[in-house]
Structures are given as C-alpha cells and as structure tokens.
Amino acid sequence: MASDNQFSELVNEILSQCDQLAACTGHTGIIHRTFLSQPMLRAHALVEQWMQDAGMTVRKDAMGNIIGRKSSSRKNAPVLLMGSHLDTVPDAGKYDGILGVIMGIALAKLMAERDYPFHFDVIGFSDEEGVRFKMSYLGSLAVAGLFDLKNLEKTDSNGISMAGAIKNFGLNPEEVKQAAYDFSKVAGFIEFHIEQGPVLESENLPLGIVTGLVGQTRGRFTFRGLAAHAGTVPMNLRQDAFMGLSELAMFMEDLTRKNEGLLATVGMVNVKPGGSNVIPGEVYFSIDVRDGDQAVLDRATSEIIAAAQKIANRRNLEMVTENLEHQAVVTCNEPLMQNLQSAVEANGFPVRRLVSGAGHDLAILSKVTPSAMLFLRSPGGISHNPIESVLPQDVEAALKVGLTFLNNFALTP
Numbered sequence: 001m002a003s004d005n006q007f008s009e010l011v012n013e014i015l016s017q018c019d020q021l022a023a024c025t026g027h028t029g030i031i032h033r034t035f036l037s038q039p040m041l042r043a044h045a046l047v048e049q050w051m052q053d054a055g056m057t058v059r060k061d062a063m064g065n066i067i068g069r070k071s072s073s074r075k076n077a078p079v080l081l082m083g084s085h086l087d088t089v090p091d092a093g094k095y096d097g098i099l100g101v102i103m104g105i106a107l108a109k110l111m112a113e114r115d116y117p118f119h120f121d122v123i124g125f126s127d128e129e130g131v132r133f134k135m136s137y138l139g140s141l142a143v144a145g146l147f148d149l150k151n152l153e154k155t156d157s158n159g160i161s162m163a164g165a166i167k168n169f170g171l172n173p174e175e176v177k178q179a180a181y182d183f184s185k186v187a188g189f190i191e192f193h194i195e196q197g198p199v200l201e202s203e204n205l206p207l208g209i210v211t212g213l214v215g216q217t218r219g220r221f222t223f224r225g226l227a228a229h230a231g232t233v234p235m236n237l238r239q240d241a242f243m244g245l246s247e248l249a250m251f252m253e254d255l256t257r258k259n260e261g262l263l264a265t266v267g268m269v270n271v272k273p274g275g276s277n278v279i280p281g282e283v284y285f286s287i288d289v290r291d292g293d294q295a296v297l298d299r300a301t302s303e304i305i306a307a308a309q310k311i312a313n314r315r316n317l318e319m320v321t322e323n324l325e326h327q328a329v330v331t332c333n334e335p336l337m338q339n340l341q342s343a344v345e346a347n348g349f350p351v352r353r354l355v356s357g358a359g360h361d362l363a364i365l366s367k368v369t370p371s372a373m374l375f376l377r378s379p380g381g382i383s384h385n386p387i388e389s390v391l392p393q394d395v396e397a398a399l400k401v402g403l404t405f406l407n408n409f410a411l412t413p
C-alpha cells in the first residue's frame with residue numbers, strides 16, 4: 001500500500017511535469033502546442049522518458065498518439081485504457097488534457113508493486129482540440145478505429161496535408177488504420193480531467209464523477225428584413241431583423257428557465273448595416289443549445305427553430321438556416337461509474353455526479369468501449385486560459401481514487 005508520503009511526492013512530480021510540458025510551446029510566453037508540431041515532439045520526448053521511468057513500454061501509433069503500457073503477466077489479459085490529450089488551444093493553461101495523461105503515468109508507477117490481471121495502457125492523444133486541421137479528436141478517432149482516411153488530405157493553414165504532417169513527424173500515414181485497438185480485448189476507458197467549470201468549486205468538492213457529456217445543437221441563422229431610416233419609419237411598418245432576434249433570444253432564455261440544465265446561447269451576432277440611425281435590415285447569428293438529456297435537447301431544438309420561424313413570419317422577415325449540426329448526448333458506463341463512486345467513498349470524499357458541458361476524448365472512446373470519467377475541481381471554474389489551475393490536494397485525492405479504482409477493477413470478473 002502506498003504511503004501518504006509517496007502520494008504527496010507523486011503530486012509534486014505530477015505538477016512539475018505539467019510545468020515542464022507547458023514549456024513545450026510554439027510561441028514563447030504562451031502555451032500553444034498543436035497536433036504533430038515541433039513542440040509536440042519535445043513533449044513526446046519527456047512523456048516517453050516518464051513512461052519508461054514508470055516501468056512502461058512505450059510506442060507511438062501513426063496518428064502521433066503516445067502509448068505507455070504497464071503489462072500484466074496473465075495470458076490473454078484484457079487492456080484497460082486511460083488517457084487524455086497532449087495538444088492545447090492557443091494561449092492554453094497547463095492542465096486541460098495534460099493532467100489526465102500525467103496522472104495515468106503516476107498511477108502506473110503506483111501499480112508497479114503488483115501484477116494486475118489487465119494491461120494498463122496510458123494514451124497521450126495527439127489531438128483533441130482540433131486547432132491545426134480544424135477537426136477535433138484526431139487522436140481518439142484513430143485509436144477507436146473511427147478515423148476516416150479521407151481526412152488525411154485535409155491541409156493546415158500552411159498548406160501541409162495531414163498525411164504530410166504525419167510523415168514530417170517521422171510516422172507513416174499508411175499505418176493510421178493500425179492505430180485502432182482490437183476492442184474485443186479492451187475492458188474499458190477512463191479519463192481524468194479538470195472540470196473546466198465552476199460546479200465542484202461552488203459546492204466545495206474536490207472530485208466529480210461524470211455521468212456523460214451534454215449533447216449539442218449548433219447552427220447559423222439569418223433574419224432578413226429591410227434596412228431603413230430610424231427616424232422616418234413608424235414602428236408598426238418596420239421589418240427590423242434585430243428585434244426579431246431579440247424576441248427569439250428571450251424565448252430561448254425562457255425555455256431554459258422551464259428546463260433545468262438546458263443551456264442556450266446566442267454567442268455571435270452580426271447586425272447589418274450597423275449604423276446607429278439605421279433600422280437593422282439583416283442579422284446573422286449563432287445558436288448553441290446543450291443538454292445532458294437527448295430527449296430534452298431534441299425537444300428544445302425543435303421548439304427554438306419553430307419559434308424562430310414563427311417570429312420571422314409575424315415580423316415579415318426571411319429566415320435562412322445554415323450548418324445545423326447535432327452532437328448526440330454521451331452516456332458514461334454505469335458499472336465503471338459505480339466503481340469510481342465506491343473508490344471516491346472508500347477514500348472519504350463526498351460523491352457528486354455531474355454532466356460535462358465540454359467535449360472530451362471520452363466522447364469518441366465511449367462509442368467503442370465502456371467509458372468513465374473523473375473531474376477534478378477547477379479553481380475559479382477557469383479553463384482554456386493561462387490562469388487555469390488545479391489544487392495539489394485535489395490531485396492527491398484523484399490519485400488515491402484512481403488507485404482504488406484500479407484495485408477494484410482487478411477484482412471484477
């Protein structure tokens with residue numbers, strides 16, 4: 001059994017490793033590390049060393065995922081996967097994604113004393129944020145066997161194709177298919193991640209068990225009316241596109257009041273022609289609707305679109321809908337959540353289940369294997385920001401819970 005001393009030493013090591021990875025950046029002064037970039041190569045060198053120090057064998061797949069394995073001596077042992085992403089958004093914090101990879105390595109270290117009945121693979125996914133090729137989850141899609149090879153032709157802002165980027169990184173784009181696991185031999189996937197929101201902190205809790213990821217509908221809309229003089233056209237004769245949007249926005253807020261947990265956002269508005277003395281003739285805007293319950297999300301989406309059409313008709317506006325995208329709700333695996341929950345309880349922490357409002361690698365892995373996720377409190381609820389942080393005592397709590405989880409998992413038949 002690991003001592004308290006060993007845990008606190010590991011916590012210091014984890015935080016120092018996050019600092020070291022933060023220095024692998026493409027722009028001095030900020031953290032910016034994209035898919036298969038030079039900074040990612042430097043990050044891999046560090047992660048490889050740490051994985052080896054933890055007694056793991058290390059390999060890279062053709063999509064640039066780095067994978068460390070703590071092997072079991074058992075014949076035909078299944079594999080338990082744990083991982084998160086090593087890429088960042090521009091001007092990122094130190095912990096989004098990264099912490100989950102580093103904690104996996106620390107757990108492998110804690111597992112060194114025992115022979116477990118499963119292989120434990122820690123995966124540093126090469127891309128989750130989608131910054132370089134404007135396509136998210138490249139790493140986990142390849143591991144899950146869900147990557148469409150056509151995407152290898154996509155180019156980045158410098159005109160380099162994805163296949164070219166893979167080659168430049170010293171890997172072979174023709175081997176991308178082989179990055180996929182044989183999921184008949186995979187027992188499940190777990191991801192540790194900072195919450196990136198304020199819920200756990202507001203309840204003074206170190207950890208949360210994620211029940212799933214919210215589903216999302218997003219789209220772009222235009223209301224087209226008639227631009228005219230703000231002083232000469234009476235209110236009842238106007239075709240004011242912005243007033244139409246205002247009414248729709250209030251309808252959306254009202255809908256969220258009636259459905260707890262439902263989130264609706266108009267994040268982008270472009271009013272034309274944009275003069276203070278001109279009635280807005282056109283408004284181009286985005287809508288983002290999210291919920292953890294697919295039925296609620298579907299109903300809210302159709303109510304909002306119906307309301308938009310009704311408002312447009314009544315106000316004599318033309319409505320155009322573009323790029324309507326739907327991302328389904330992801331549900332975590334109940335037995336794995338139960339295991340996490342008993343591990344949280346066994347270590348004396350309060351149990352809190354919550355839904356994730358952000359996307360994670362788990363969204364992809366959960367399509368092919370039972371998956372679960374543990375959140376660590378985000379101080380200030382802040383993420384995708386250089387002041388993103390994590391509390392050492394929460395890292396220690398997650399480490400203890402992780403080890404208990406793995407020990408319990410070893411007992412499941």
Ligand SMILES: [Zn+2]
Nearest residue numbers: 085096097128
């Ligand atoms: Zn992340």
